[in-house]
Amino acid sequence: xxxxxxxxxxxxxxxxxxxxxxxxxxxxxxxxxxxxxxxxxxxxxxxxxxxxxxxxxxxxxxxxxxxxxxxxxxxxxxxxxxxxxxxxxxxxxxxxxxxxxxxxxxxxxxxxxxxxxxxxxxxxxxxxxxxxxxxxxxxxxxxxxxxxxxxxxxxxxxxxxxxxxxxxxxxxxxxxxxxx
Amino acid sequence: xxxxxxxxxxxxxxxxxxxxxxxxxxxxxxxxxxxxxxxxxxxxxxxxxxxxxxxxxxxxxxxxxxxxxxxxxxxxxxxxxxxxxxxxxxxxxxxxxxxxxxxxxxxxxxxxxxxxxxxxxxxxxxxxxxxxxxxxxxxxxxxxxxxxxxxxxxxxxxxxxxxxxxxxxxxxxxxxxxxxxxxxxxxxxxxxxxxxxxxxxxxxxxxxxxxxxxxxxxxxxxxxxxxxxxxxxxxxxxxxxxxxxxxxxxxxxxxxxxxxxxxxxxxxxxxxxxxxxxxxxxxxxxxxxxxxxxxxxxxxxxxxxxxxxxxxxxxxxxxxxxxxxxxxxxxxxxxxxxxxxxxxxxxxxxxxxxxxxxxxxxxxxxxxxxxxxxxxxxxxxxxxxxxxxxxxxxxxxxxxxxxxxxxxxxxxxxxxxxxxxxxxxxxxxxxxxxxxxxxxxxxxxxxxxxxxxxxxxxxxxxxxxxxxxxxxxxxxxxxxxxxxxxxxxxxxxxxxxxxxxxxxxxxxxxxxxxxxxxxxxxxxxxxxxxxxxxxxxxxxxxxxxxxxxxxxxxxxxxxxxxxxxxxxxxxxxxxxxxxxxxxxxxxxxxxxxxxxxxxxxxxxxxxxxxxxxxxxxxxxxxxxxxxxxxxxxxxxxxxxxxxxxxxxxxxxxxxxx
Numbered sequence: 001x002x003x004x005x006x007x008x009x010x011x012x013x014x015x016x017x018x019x020x021x022x023x024x025x026x027x028x029x030x031x032x033x034x035x036x037x038x039x040x041x042x043x044x045x046x047x048x049x050x051x052x053x054x055x056x057x058x059x060x061x062x063x064x065x066x067x068x069x070x071x072x073x074x075x076x077x078x079x080x081x082x083x084x085x086x087x088x089x090x091x092x093x094x095x096x097x098x099x100x101x102x103x104x105x106x107x108x109x110x111x112x113x114x115x116x117x118x119x120x121x122x123x124x125x126x127x128x129x130x131x132x133x134x135x136x137x138x139x140x141x142x143x144x145x146x147x148x149x150x151x152x153x154x155x156x157x158x159x160x161x162x163x164x165x166x167x168x169x170x171x172x173x174x175x176x177x178x179x180x
Numbered sequence: 181x182x183x184x185x186x187x188x189x190x191x192x193x194x195x196x197x198x199x200x201x202x203x204x205x206x207x208x209x210x211x212x213x214x215x216x217x218x219x220x221x222x223x224x225x226x227x228x229x230x231x232x233x234x235x236x237x238x239x240x241x242x243x244x245x246x247x248x249x250x251x252x253x254x255x256x257x258x259x260x261x262x263x264x265x266x267x268x269x270x271x272x273x274x275x276x277x278x279x280x281x282x283x284x285x286x287x288x289x290x291x292x293x294x295x296x297x298x299x300x301x302x303x304x305x306x307x308x309x310x311x312x313x314x315x316x317x318x319x320x321x322x323x324x325x326x327x328x329x330x331x332x333x334x335x336x337x338x339x340x341x342x343x344x345x346x347x348x349x350x351x352x353x354x355x356x357x358x359x360x361x362x363x364x365x366x367x368x369x370x371x372x373x374x375x376x377x378x379x380x381x382x383x384x385x386x387x388x389x390x391x392x393x394x395x396x397x398x399x400x401x402x403x404x405x406x407x408x409x410x411x412x413x414x415x416x417x418x419x420x421x422x423x424x425x426x427x428x429x430x431x432x433x434x435x436x437x438x439x440x441x442x443x444x445x446x447x448x449x450x451x452x453x454x455x456x457x458x459x460x461x462x463x464x465x466x467x468x469x470x471x472x473x474x475x476x477x478x479x480x481x482x483x484x485x486x487x488x489x490x491x492x493x494x495x496x497x498x499x500x501x502x503x504x505x506x507x508x509x510x511x512x513x514x515x516x517x518x519x520x521x522x523x524x525x526x527x528x529x530x531x532x533x534x535x536x537x538x539x540x541x542x543x544x545x546x547x548x549x550x551x552x553x554x555x556x557x558x559x560x561x562x563x564x565x566x567x568x569x570x571x572x573x574x575x576x577x578x579x580x581x582x583x584x585x586x587x588x589x590x591x592x593x594x595x596x597x598x599x600x601x602x603x604x605x606x607x608x609x610x611x612x613x614x615x616x617x618x619x620x621x622x623x624x625x626x627x628x629x630x631x632x633x634x635x636x637x638x639x640x641x642x643x644x645x646x647x648x649x650x651x652x653x654x655x656x657x658x659x660x661x662x663x664x665x666x667x668x669x670x671x672x673x674x675x676x677x678x679x680x681x682x683x684x685x686x687x688x689x690x691x692x693x694x695x696x697x698x699x700x701x702x703x704x705x706x707x708x709x710x711x712x713x714x715x716x717x718x719x720x721x722x723x724x725x726x727x728x729x730x731x732x733x734x735x736x737x738x739x740x741x742x743x744x745x746x747x748x749x750x751x752x753x754x755x756x757x758x759x760x761x762x763x764x765x766x767x768x769x770x771x772x773x774x775x776x777x778x779x780x781x782x783x784x785x786x787x788x789x790x791x792x793x794x795x796x797x798x799x800x801x802x803x804x805x806x807x808x809x810x811x812x813x814x815x816x817x818x819x820x821x822x823x824x825x826x827x828x829x830x831x832x833x834x835x836x837x
Contacts, residue, residue, distance in 0.1 A: 086279050089301045093279055099310040139305060146300035150279040173298040179278045179291060 004165055006031075006055045007048035008040040008084075009074055011067040012094050012134060013060025017085035018042060020151035024158040031158075034165035048077045055080050055164045061087040061094055062140050066129035075141040080164065083137045084157070086150040086179065093150070095134040102131055145170060148179045186252045199241040199252055200228055210254050211263065211293045213270075213381050214330035215242040218431060218438055219339055225330050226266050227293060230254045238262050260297070267294050272304035273353070274311055275325040281383040286397040289381035290328060314359075316366030319388055319446045320377055322357065327384040329355050333376035340439050342577025345370045357384075371570065372442040378428055389449040390418070390426035399425050402792035403432075405779060407501050407704035407772045408443035410531075411435060411549075411571045412781030415444060417773060417792035424449055424773060424793065435549065435781065441570035448773070453755035457796050460766040467766060472798070472808065475765050480812040482748045482764075486724055487813070488519050495522040495723040495746075498714065499733035500703035503777020503789065506802035507705060508821035510729050511712045513806055517815035522716070522723060526733060529715025530674055531702035535831035536710050537678040538685065545685050546832035547669075547695040548783035552576060557585040557665030561684060562611065563673025566595035569700040569782070572671065585661045589614060590675070602658045606648035611676065614655070615683035617644025619690045621656045627663025629692025662691050671698045699831060701782045708780040711825045711834075718742060725749070727809075728759060731802050732771035735759040752805045767809075768799045775801065780825065784832040 010018060018041060022028070031037070038053055039045035048056060056078025062071055075081055086092040097105045111120040137143050147160055147170075156176050163170035181192040186199070186206050193202045198221055203210050214225040223243035230241045233251035238259065241252075253259065270276075270290065278284040278291055286292070294302075311324035329348065334357070337346040345368050349358045359368035377387040399418040406413045406427075414433020418426040427445050431438040459475035460467040486493040496514035498507055507525075514523040529536070538545060552558065552575045565573030573596070580586060580599060588600040591608035606614040620640035622628040645652050662668050670688050672681065688696050701707055709715060718739065720726065725748040728735070732754040740758050743749060751760050752767040760766045774795040779787050795801075800808065810817040822836050 083301070090277065091305070092277075095277065096280065098308045099275075133308075136301070136305065138301070138303075148300055171298075172300050177295050177298065177300065179284065179295070 003034065003036040004054035004167065005036045005038050005049065005052075006057065006161070006164070007038040007053040007074070007078065008057040008059070009048070009070050010041050011058060011060035011070055011088075012063040013085060013087040013092070015041070015059070016151040017059040017088075017157075020149075020154050021084075021157050023154035024161075025154075027158050031161050031165055034162065048074060050077065052077045052079070054078065055082065057082045057084050058088050058137050059084045061091045061134045061136055062132070063094055063134045064129040064131045068132075068140060071137060071141050080144045080169075081137075081141065082145045082147060082160065082164075083143045084147050085152055086148055088137045089146050089148045091134045091136050098133050102133075106131070147172065148177070150179070153178070182246050182248045182250075184246045184250045184252065187254055193246055195245075197246050199230060199232075199239070199244045199246055199250070202246050203230075203241060203252070203254055208254055210241050211296060212242060213289060213293060213328065214332060216332050216336075216379055219332060219335045219379070222331055222335065225270070225328065227263055229259060229262050229266070231256050231259055264297055264299060267297060267299060268302040268304060270328050271302045272306050274327060275306050275308070276382070281326060282386060282391045283383040283396075285395050287395055288383060314365045316364035317370065317372075318366065319372050319374060319442070320365065320370075321386040321388060321391070322365055323384055323386060324357065326382045327357055328382055329357070330381060332379040332381060333357070333385055336375045336379045338578070338581070340437075340578060341371070341373050341375050341574045342580060343369065343371055343373070343574075346376060371566075372446060373440060373570070373574070374442070374445040375429065375439055378438070387426065387446075389446065393425050394420050396426070400792075402790050403430055404773075404790040404792060405787045406440065406444035407779060407789065408441075408447070409569050410701035410703060410706050410782040411569050412704060412779055412785065412787050413440055413444055413571055415440065419792050422793055435783075435785065435787075436571050439571055439574055441574070443570065451755075453757070455755055455771075455796075456753060456760065456766060456768040456799075458768060458798060460763075462764045467761075467763070472767075472800075475767060476808060476812045478765050479750055479809055483518075483725060483727075483750075483809075484813060486518065487815075489724070490519055490521045492722050492724055494518050494520050494725045494727055495718070495720055496520055496524075496727045496729070497718055497739070498525050498709070498729035499731045500525045500527050500706045500709045500714075501733050501772065502705060502729060502731045502802045503775060504705060504708045504780060504786075504821050504825065505777050506729065506731075506806060507708055507712055507714065508819045508824050509803055509806045509810070509817040511714060511824075512817045512819045513810045513815055514727065515713075517810065517813065517817070520723075522718065522720070523714060524716045524718050525706070525709040525714040526730075526736070526739065527702050527706055527709065527715070528717045529710065531700070532706050532710035532715050534676055534678040534681045535699050535701070536715065536828070538681050539829045539831040541682075542685065543829050544831060544833045545695060546697045546699055546783075548785070548832070549575060549698060551667075551669045551696055551698065552579065554667050555579060555584055555665075555669040557587065557662055557668040559587040559589065559662060559668065559670045560596060561589045561615070561670065561672040562675030562680070563590075563671055563700055564594045564596075565671070565673075565700070568673070568702070572698070572700055576671070585665065587658055587661055602654070602661055604648075604650055604654060604658060606650055610648035612680040612683040613644045613647040614650055615680060615687045616640050617648070617650070617655050618659050618662065619683075619687045620644070621659030622663050622687075622690050625656060625660055625663055627660065628690045630689060632686070632690060662687075665691070667696075668693045669696045669698065671700065673700050674702065699782060704779050704781075707782060707784065707830070707832075708825060711780070711828060711830055713828065720746065728752070728763075729802060729806065730757070730759060731769060750809075752802065754799075767805050768796075769802050769805050770795045770799060774799075777801075777803070778821075780834070780836075782832075784830060784834040786834070786836045
């Protein structure tokens with residue numbers, strides 16, 4: 001049997017979950033032995049193979065049309081989709097902005113911040129992705145495995161990866177399950 | 181007894197037991213949110229649903245009483261699915277975002293319940309409606325976004341504290357926690373007891389002082405007692421890195437059963453007085469830090485010549501917040517060692533002298549706080565339970581919905597007046613006539629138990645009406661309230677003099693209530709100070725030196741004035757104050773949370789305080805400081821303080837093991 005292929009991507013998050021993934025330290029070599037780590041934001045290959053991967057991992061919520069595209073592409077190209085971290089699972093910290101309108105949020109970010117001078121202006125390049133409400137991944141595409149945590153503990157990530165690499169479905173409970 | 185089978189386990193429980201409590205007895209854990217062991221079952225959250233054989237739908241275990249031969253399943257697939265669904269709905273009702281909540285990570289009962297159910301996520305997103313955050317209260321914040329409408333706070337506010345500030349407005353999805361009739365928390369009738377924050381299962385009611393100070397799971401917990409007043413409530417002191425984080429009411433305490441007041445819960449964390457960490461001696465008009473040895477040398481040089489100088493020697497005054505051990509050594513040092521004629525406590529007997537005098541005459545005449553639990557009439561005489569001994573006030577107020585009649589007899593109105601079924605406002609100083617008049621009215625109404633010797637009821641009534649300015653019909657209305665009650669309890673406070681107290685004892689006997697008096701006494705160890713005879717007025721009269729064992733107490737304006745100008749002043753204190761600024765020698769001592777010692781509460785219950793914090797190096801316990809001084813002076817202060825406490829008759833039976 002060939003090694004299962006794993007690919008990851010990030011959307012509206014802080015990259016902290018990927019940092020936590022790297023925090024599994026030397027254990028990443030074991031994962032590399034068991035699985036074929038393909039495209040990730042921290043490897044050279046940037047998009048999951050068109051021929052498909054076994055496991056797709058997404059960090060971050062979905063807050064614009066570009067993220068929607070990333071989520072749909074990953075869903076299409078993977079067999080098992082993992083939502084990694086609170087942003088992917090619930091919307092996380094970025095979802096705080098859902099309490100305000102998009103206009104209010106943009107105004108606050110680009111015009112009203114204390115460090116912005118009178119030149120502040122909301123970007124309006126038509127090529128930019130269009131902003132939306134912040135959503136959890138499962139609101140946009142079906143998710144198979146949820147790994148909550150802000151960020152999830154490296155031990156939890158290692159457990160999830162090693163189970164998936166060995167063709168098993170990880171079951172998060174007890175000590176392995178905690179949110180922040 | 182009823183038979184019940186829970187998850188295949190058969191047990192017997194008394195009638196009236198709920199399925200939840202029966203399951204607990206059988207060692208089966210059923211998850212709950214709205215239920216709280218100290219509150220009446222409510223059945224609001226539905227997390228505790230169980231399957232009962234023969235019943236069509238799932239039933240809430242918390243509010244379902246066991247019936248005979250009931251068969252219950254607490255963990256079937258149907259139950260599990262229902263619980264997950266309940267949690268999903270609660271999570272999506274408001275905005276339960278764990279990453280930015282201060283109780284997340286072990287302190288949130290909602291989060292813990294979901295984690296126990298193995299929930300990695302919930303299917304429905306929240307409604308994204310921002311709910312208000314009420315930060316108008318000095319000690320508490322209500323974040324409605326986190327509220328799950330379990331009503332624990334509402335029930336605690338009513339059932340435990342009797343304050344009824346918190347309530348719910350509207351119905352269904354529009355339900356909101358409100359204060360009074362919808363005023364900001366800080367402007368409401370809240371008395372800042374903080375019980376709501378202690379029972380809140382989520383981060384909806386946040387205690388400002390401890391919020392975001394670290395997870396409660398990661399703190400050290402020390403069960404101890406509060407030394408804020410004479411009630412002596414059980415507390416749980418939460419500390420982290422030798423720093424106070426939070427104070428909780430101790431649910432297991434036989435005194436307060438988990439309830440605290442502002443004085444016990446919040447004020448200790450507000451203490452921002454400067455700590456004294458080294459002994460200091462006045463040199464060239466300025467206090468200079470010195471070693472203990474040097475400070476003790478100065479004290480010895482100044483005080484040694486004053487030994488046996490009765491009236492021109494040392495006047496000594498100690499805080500009634502000190503443990504009994506320190507008070508007993510203090511007394512032995514100054515009364516027996518120095519033979520001083522002025523050895524007393526900061527309260528100068530203000531709250532204890534009447535009771536001590538009456539106890540000399542008739543022995544113990546009081547009862548303990550438990551009597552309030554079954555009282556159907558409470559008569560409060562000369563006590564302001566809104567400001568002092570507040571927990572006793574809570575115990576009375578929470579009885580009012582059960583139709584307990586409250587009678588207030590006070591020359592001035594206080595916050596209890598408007599709650600009272602009847603109020604008598606005698607002219608100040610005429611309280612004893614009113615109480616005798618009430619006794620006479622009892623006799624006249626034929627409600628008195630026992631025959632008073634030689635009482636002229638008509639004459640007593642007339643005196644009461646004349647001297648106190650009370651109408652006869654009011655007297656007889658109050659007398660009938662007391663007379664009709666089967667378990668009346670009388671609570672008296674500091675405004676009651678010995679004569680009035682005697683009249684009160686007589687009245688309680690006529691009411692047939694046996695020993696049914698409760699006296700509130702001011703400070704944590706006021707009763708102990710009184711038993712040690714430390715209750716004379718502090719009037720300096722030619723004394724050459726004053727020794728103040730202040731501990732962590734605050735000196736009163738009057739004390740500072742009385743002491744001003746004394747040739748030599750020693751103060752042992754934990755914090756700087758006007759008094760330490762005047763002192764010639766200052767000795768650094770522990771504050772309450774660092775103290776290990778005993779306290780005699782108003783019921784005569786001897787309780788031990790356990791240190792939750794470690795004092796700084798060089799800071800002595802109050803007892804050790806007194807012993808160090810005594811040793812230099814060659815005076816032995818070892819004392820059997822338990823025996824000492826029992827030497828004079830006490831107003832209440834002392835529970836000293």
